[in-house]
Amino acid sequence: MATTAGGRRIASEGAGEPATLGEAAYQHLRTDIVAGALEAGKPLRLEALRQRYGFSFSPLREALMRLQSERLVLSTALRGFSVAPLSRDEMNDATETRILIESEALRRSMRDGDDDWEAAIVAAFHALSLQVERQSRISDEVDAVDMHAMDERHYQFHRSLIAHCGSPRLLDLADQLYVETQRYRLPCLVGRVAGTQARDVAAEHQQIMDATLRRSEDAVRHLAEHYRRTAATIEASMAWPLPAQSDIRLPR
């Protein structure tokens, strides 16, 4: 097995082969939770997971542990794990926290960013634009593969903005919140007819980038609006699971 450099568990890390089964399990589970293949709120029985993925208990447990600390999985002491439920409150909390973190990171990047940083932003924006164009050219429907390619570019663009903030913690938190909010974004993308959006997301990105390169505080405002608008769109269009009474278990 080819060893991957053990970087922090960032969203883009998945590229190389995972060095351990635990890592592999983590990646698979995370992908499936984010994509909704493992339904929100449902319990994650170890035996079922073993059959589904072919990992044995130890790596699975390890993966679930990690996912728990990223808020994708819940666990109760002797009752096992479950997929973290989706809710308006969680989404909004995640969105606002993301805005807090990324605003600060963006400010710092704008303060200290160098030419390479700027160049990377322009490049990422371009790559994202190309992807959008290609997609609308090739097919009307957005399928899972397109969606992931798209999402990767989208991630790279947003990350490039804050990349020069100088704080490993902020970048880490941003990554984590990106993944969390992905759970809410992705379901709304699949099956959507390309170009249907009322919003001009591309224009929003352009606005953010331009203001960022101008080192203008407008960038922060645009970014926040961008995220809030996305959250609002999702909140409106999503079929929210009403918090089931039966799922609520009093601790002991």
Added chain:
Amino acid sequence: MATTAGGRRIASEGAGEPATLGEAAYQHLRTDIVAGALEAGKPLRLEALRQRYGFSFSPLREALMRLQSERLVLSTALRGFSVAPLSRDEMNDATETRILIESEALRRSMRDGDDDWEAAIVAAFHALSLQVERQSRISDEVDAVDMHAMDERHYQFHRSLIAHCGSPRLLDLADQLYVETQRYRLPCLVGRVAGTQARDVAAEHQQIMDATLRRSEDAVRHLAEHYRRTAATIEASMAWPLPAQSDIRLPR
């Protein structure tokens, strides 16, 4: 700290006995890392930990996994774990991130806080004051037990300020950063002669509380200064391990 910092993890956790060995291992390891009993930078060999704590591999691994995502432990794919090193950069990053998070949480608490919230702050402040007084009365030297009692009150006070922010994520992050920064604070407290401090920490706390109850933005400023002053004090007084060349391993 009576309550585990990562308050979300387990429903029934808290002060009581940990329900599983994994949880117990987590608590022990965390305590020992924060207190410096497990030296920063040193590798954590599973066999050694098994002998020291009496837990077998599975619970230990689980605990280490959790600690890794809280930045107290590092791990590399097939080379095991080590205690996360201490450094000026990490401390400052943690401090600034903490300020970012708690400032926002404090603002929200001040915006929405009710009478109970205010009462809890006053109570926590009082408890902290009593503890400080008792300590300086009983003995000159600060020992480990005093230190923990003190730290618990201190934690409760700071937490009471932001308790009403309404965001589970912010509270969680604040808890995590509290623990992280504890690694830097605690070593500076042990052995210190009580009342020696040039700073009047009690007065700083009073200032923060007063401004908070007035719902004044000053509270945020005072809080930030409080944290920065602490960081500066530590930065000056601590014997920093110089980043050893030999510890650096290139990942292939």
Added chain:
DNA sequence: AAATGCAGTTCTTTCGAAAATTTAGTCTTG
């Protein structure tokens, strides 16, 4: 009927050993 108590079952958690990989040491070779 509601509450209580009691098997049997399901599921999580833990253990100890086996497998896989890295690390250290030794020897060889150019």
Added chain:
DNA sequence: CAAGACTAAATTTTCGAAAGAACTGCATTT
């Protein structure tokens, strides 16, 4: 003597089964 190759030891990772706790359904009691 440095670089490489091989071997042995140390260490992590993984497995599968055993142990322990929670859940289910049913009978019993109030």
